Amino acid sequence: MEAASIHNEGGASPFKRASRAIGDKLLPIFAGLAILYMLIPIVVIAVFSFNDPQGRYNFEWVGFTTEHWANAFGIPELTSSLVTSLQLAAVATVISAVLGTMIAIALVRYEFYGRKPTNFLIVIPLATPEVVIGAGLLSMFISFSFPLGFVTLLIAHVMFCISFVVVVVRSRLIGFDRSLEEAARDLGATPAQTFRLVTLPLIAPGIISGSLLAFALLIDDFVISNFNSGTTVTFPLYIFGASQRGIPVEVNVIATILILVALAAMAIVLWQQYRADKMAKVEPEPDPMQEHPRESRKHAVTKQTP
Amino acid sequence: MSGGRRALPYLLLFPGLLWLVVFFVIPLVYMGELSLRTGSLTEGFFFNWQFSNYSDVLSDYSQQFLRSFIYAGVATLLALLIAYPLSYAISFRGGKYRNLLLFLVVAPFFTTYLIRTIAWQTILTDQSPLVEFLASIGLTSNGRILDTPASVIAGLTYNFLPFMILPLYTSIDTLDRRLIEAAKDLYASSKTAFLKVTLPLTAPGIVAGTLLTFIPASGDYVNAYFLGGRNQAMIGNVIQSNYLVTSNYPAAAALAFILMLIILLLVVIYIRFAGSEALMGDEASTT
Amino acid sequence: MRKVVIGAAGLGAAMVIAACGGSVGGGSDAEITTVSKGDAKASGTLVISNWPLYIDEETVSNFEKDTGVQVKYVEDYNDNTGFFGKIRPQLEQGESGGRSIIVPTDWMASRMDGLGYLQHFSVPDDLPNVEANLREDLKSPAFDPDRAFSVPWQSGMTGLIVRTDLAPDIRSINDLFDPKYKGKVTMLSELRDTVPLVMKADGINPDDATKEDWLKTIDKIESAAASGQIRDFTGNDYAGPMVRGDVVAAIGWSGDAVQLQADNPDIEYRMPTQGCILWSDNMVIPVGAPNPNAALEWINYVYDPEVAADIAEYVNYITPVDGAKEVLAKKNPKLANNQLIFPSASYTADCSNQPSLDAADEQEIEQAFERAITG
Numbered sequence: 032m033e034a035a036s037i038h039n040e041g042g043a044s045p046f047k048r049a050s051r052a053i054g055d056k057l058l059p060i061f062a063g064l065a066i067l068y069m070l071i072p073i074v075v076i077a078v079f080s081f082n083d084p085q086g087r088y089n090f091e092w093v094g095f096t097t098e099h100w101a102n103a104f105g106i107p108e109l110t111s112s113l114v115t116s117l118q119l120a121a122v123a124t125v126i127s128a129v130l131g132t133m134i135a136i137a138l139v140r141y142e143f144y145g146r147k148p149t150n151f152l153i154v155i156p157l158a159t160p161e162v163v164i165g166a167g168l169l170s171m172f173i174s175f176s177f178p179l180g181f182v183t184l185l186i187a188h189v190m191f192c193i194s195f196v197v198v199v200v201r202s203r204l205i206g207f208d209r210s211l212e213e214a215a216r217d218l219g220a221t222p223a224q225t226f227r228l229v230t231l232p233l234i235a236p237g238i239i240s241g242s243l244l245a246f247a248l249l250i251d252d253f254v255i256s257n258f259n260s261g262t263t264v265t266f267p268l269y270i271f272g273a274s275q276r277g278i279p280v281e282v283n284v285i286a287t288i289l290i291l292v293a294l295a296a297m298a299i300v301l302w303q304q305y306r307a308d309k310m311a312k313v314e315p316e317p318d319p320m321q322e323h324p325r326e327s328r329k330h331a332v333t334k335q336t337p
Numbered sequence: 338m339s340g341g342r343r344a345l346p347y348l349l350l351f352p353g354l355l356w357l358v359v360f361f362v363i364p365l366v367y368m369g370e371l372s373l374r375t376g377s378l379t380e381g382f383f384f385n386w387q388f389s390n391y392s393d394v395l396s397d398y399s400q401q402f403l404r405s406f407i408y409a410g411v412a413t414l415l416a417l418l419i420a421y422p423l424s425y426a427i428s429f430r431g432g433k434y435r436n437l438l439l440f441l442v443v444a445p446f447f448t449t450y451l452i453r454t455i456a457w458q459t460i461l462t463d464q465s466p467l468v469e470f471l472a473s474i475g476l477t478s479n480g481r482i483l484d485t486p487a488s489v490i491a492g493l494t495y496n497f498l499p500f501m502i503l504p505l506y507t508s509i510d511t512l513d514r515r516l517i518e519a520a521k522d523l524y525a526s527s528k529t530a531f532l533k534v535t536l537p538l539t540a541p542g543i544v545a546g547t548l549l550t551f552i553p554a555s556g557d558y559v560n561a562y563f564l565g566g567r568n569q570a571m572i573g574n575v576i577q578s579n580y581l582v583t584s585n586y587p588a589a590a591a592l593a594f595i596l597m598l599i600i601l602l603l604v605v606i607y608i609r610f611a612g613s614e615a616l617m618g619d620e621a622s623t624t
Numbered sequence: 625m626r627k628v629v630i631g632a633a634g635l636g637a638a639m640v641i642a643a644c645g646g647s648v649g650g651g652s653d654a655e656i657t658t659v660s661k662g663d664a665k666a667s668g669t670l671v672i673s674n675w676p677l678y679i680d681e682e683t684v685s686n687f688e689k690d691t692g693v694q695v696k697y698v699e700d701y702n703d704n705t706g707f708f709g710k711i712r713p714q715l716e717q718g719e720s721g722g723r724s725i726i727v728p729t730d731w732m733a734s735r736m737d738g739l740g741y742l743q744h745f746s747v748p749d750d751l752p753n754v755e756a757n758l759r760e761d762l763k764s765p766a767f768d769p770d771r772a773f774s775v776p777w778q779s780g781m782t783g784l785i786v787r788t789d790l791a792p793d794i795r796s797i798n799d800l801f802d803p804k805y806k807g808k809v810t811m812l813s814e815l816r817d818t819v820p821l822v823m824k825a826d827g828i829n830p831d832d833a834t835k836e837d838w839l840k841t842i843d844k845i846e847s848a849a850a851s852g853q854i855r856d857f858t859g860n861d862y863a864g865p866m867v868r869g870d871v872v873a874a875i876g877w878s879g880d881a882v883q884l885q886a887d888n889p890d891i892e893y894r895m896p897t898q899g900c901i902l903w904s905d906n907m908v909i910p911v912g913a914p915n916p917n918a919a920l921e922w923i924n925y926v927y928d929p930e931v932a933a934d935i936a937e938y939v940n941y942i943t944p945v946d947g948a949k950e951v952l953a954k955k956n957p958k959l960a961n962n963q964l965i966f967p968s969a970s971y972t973a974d975c976s977n978q979p980s981l982d983a984a985d986e987q988e989i990e991q992a993f994e995r996a997i998t999g
Contacts, residue, residue: 090455141346152357160573194357199549240507244500286449294440
């Protein structure tokens with residue numbers, strides 16, 4: 032971690048310099064290893080998507096075939112479960128990102144009565160075992176004779192994603208430089224314009240992180256879905272079921288496609304994000320005349336200490 | 338104008354909190370009531386303030402509780418040790434590729450844990466060269482990794498890494514680089530600069546990350562189920578089996594509430610200790 | 625705001641508790657409903673919940689073509705207890721969640737019926753194919769002597785699955801306790817499979833076993849598990865470790881073995897020297913099933929030997945339908961002669977049916993077993 036060093040020139044012994052050089056290299060090497068570690072299972076999944084098992088179990092390498100790639104969407108139940116899950120994840124991620132971001136803004140930006148219970152309400156779903164959420168929700172839906180299916184799944188997913196979004200977006204908001212917003216307002220922007228043109232682009236990385244987390248949670252959820260799905264089958268439900276009798280190779284294919292598509296989609300989002308970031312990062316020249324002696328200048332003042 | 342401003346936070350909170358109250362608090366109240374019932378599946382479960390459910394399950398399953406928190410704690414620490422340098426490296430050294438790198442890191446989590454976990458089973462099988470190597474240098478128990486505490490902790494660490502990386506990265510990436518430069522000028526040692534400036538400023542990310550990892554990890558059942566053997570069952574597995582297998586619904590509900598209570602207690606202590614507002618703080622910004 | 629929230633929560637909670645009534649479980653007190661076909665031709669939509677990969681690819685569409693019934697075939701029955709946990713609150717309210725057929729294993733079918741969750745029917749009146757073709761030995765099981773609420777979908781044997789290359793000498797359940805194979809064997813997490821098999825190896829007849837016998841056997845299993853002799857307790861997921869060789873012998877299901885041989889010819893089902901456990905997964909019609917008429921039509925349809933042969937060829941478990949063997953012999957003689965799919969009476973002579981537990985002891989035994997398998 033101390034490889035954070037960049038420059039501290041002069042007077043260092045050769046030994047010290049050498050160790051710093053190693054330290055400098057250590058961080059990227061470590062990061063590379065960590066990324067490798069994260070990707071190993073994906074490589075295994077991708078490799079086994081070309082496997083040609085004789086039976087139903089795709090556990091051991093048998094031989095190479097592209098047959099399952101050609102047949103990627105040839106299992107109707109699998110394909111429809113995937114479509115269901117993607118629809119569900121998309122809608123639920125958007126809803127929970129919006130609701131979660133709103134809560135995070137309220138918590139960080141405003142003083143209000145009832146902050147403690149609100150915080151409590153945000154944390155406690157994180158600490159609740161899935162089976163309890165799943166079973167509790169099911170009991171509620173049933174006692175109100177609410178038909179189980181896509182809608183109940185959506186409700187449940189949004190419910191357990193909100194807290195994650197709040198926590199992630201909040202950690203971005205706390206370290207947020209408010210002088211930019213002030214500047215925008217001074218320049219005559221309405222609060223709505225300020226939010227749209229300044230605040231949103233700046234907290235966007237937090238929202239994106241939160242949404243990614245939400246999406247990753249959604250595409251994983253088995254327990255809560257299992258209770259509240261009715262006869263709707265989601266991707267994790269299908270795979271869990273299939274794992275009882277051998278997961279078809281097509282699942283590996285689809286998993287690989289999913290990652291590739293995710294990467295491609297992200298690359299596009301990122302590219303746009305990158306441009307937005309670039310625009311937002313054009314900071315105003317620190318002009319003492321424009322400074323308002325408001326408490327929120329605190330941040331900006333600290334920043335200018337150097 | 339001022340009336341509108343005062344209403345604004347409530348308007349922002351309202352939809353999200355309403356959602357949580359209706360779809361989380363109410364089901365939870367129902368489960369709370371269930372935890373105080375007594376009976377059996379055939380005779381029915383009747384409500385009679387059966388508080389002994391709580392003491393019973395606590396004494397029956399204290400070992401699994403302890404095990405869960407140890408596994409989750411170790412996994413959280415490991416995840417932090419992996420995620421911090423990684424996030425730092427991506428943010429500081431990634432340059433214009435840093436968002437791409439971040440996504441590369443998170444991408445594995447867009448498949449279902451089940452496929453990932455099965456991939457890990459393939460990697461960690463007793464016959465794998467990796468395991469044979471570890472066994473030859475005496476790092477395994479009985480020459481295997483699968484179905485041992487090591488595999489469960491490794492699984493927890495792996496599966497919860499994004500919960501650590503995303504908040505950490507968000508917080509490290511917002512860090513004002515000029516502050517570090519300034520600190521280096523002041524302290525003239527990158528180590529001190531790191532300890533006195535970087536670390537404290539990224540504390541909200543560390544706190545958020547450790548909590549987002551630790552909390553779900555302690556209630557997790559998936560990793561112990563797939564990567565652990567009989568002697569690695571965590572409290573999540575016990576809750577599952579009480580609810581689903583033995584249909585002992587009151588016990589399962591009581592276990593869940595004890596788990597939540599302990600987690601909340603640990604969280605409060607931790608936040609006191611870490612002194613951060615990242616998750617539950619009260620002294621949020623002073624506008 | 626806070627007041628409003630708390631008020632809403634309180635109100636909601638009160639409504640939930642009121643709506644849920646005084647009792648959870650305990651079955652409905654309503655009388656058993658009986659379904660019959662009458663003269664009406666089956667039509668409409670039929671929702672079937674079955675285990676994954678438990679049917680061939682043709683039968684559903686053939687049925688739709690032959691009868692005009694639209695089928696929604698859902699593979700969401702992953703395990704007995706999980707499915708029960710999820711559907712029980714609905715059944716308690718007299719609803720089946722739109723399903724007209726589900727496929728529980730014997731003991732679960734028996735439990736569901738005991739709780740009043742199943743509808744009854746008459747095999748002679750409404751299911752002529754079942755009447756004609758149901759295998760003799762399956763006609764009157766202890767839990768449903770008249771087949772009044774359950775008709776077998778497929779049957780199977782629980783016994784030994786062995787890697788013959790790695791553990792050639794395992795033939796009895798007792799061999800699983802051999803220290804030579806410490807940490808290399810698994811057992812099923814299904815109480816009613818694992819414990820009776822171990823009992824048989826100890827010379828106890830599961831049908832006559834007392835509660836003490838059960839608890840004693842569970843103790844034996846627990847100490848073997850605690851010592852690390854038994855690596856894990858599994859569902860179908862013993863297959864993976866077996867293929868990889870992490871596990872050399874397991875208690876498992878016959879149908880899996882047929883499948884696994886394709887993956888690894890060294891994997892073999894072995895009839896334990898003291899016999900196996902026989903079980904069936906049964907088609908049942910839950911309370912509140914929307915289209916019982918079509919459900920009966922389906923049950924009858926799959927008891928046509930031609931149809932049953934198609935299913936057996938794909939599924940590789942034991943077919944409960946007489947005549948399927950003869951049909952399959954023409955198409956696939958190798959499968960038709962497989963003892964695991966069409967076992968002879970002498971092959972299963974020492975086997976026992978999956979025992980049903982006394983309701984009074986059931987909970988205690990189940991909990992003891994759960995404790996034994998989650999250390």
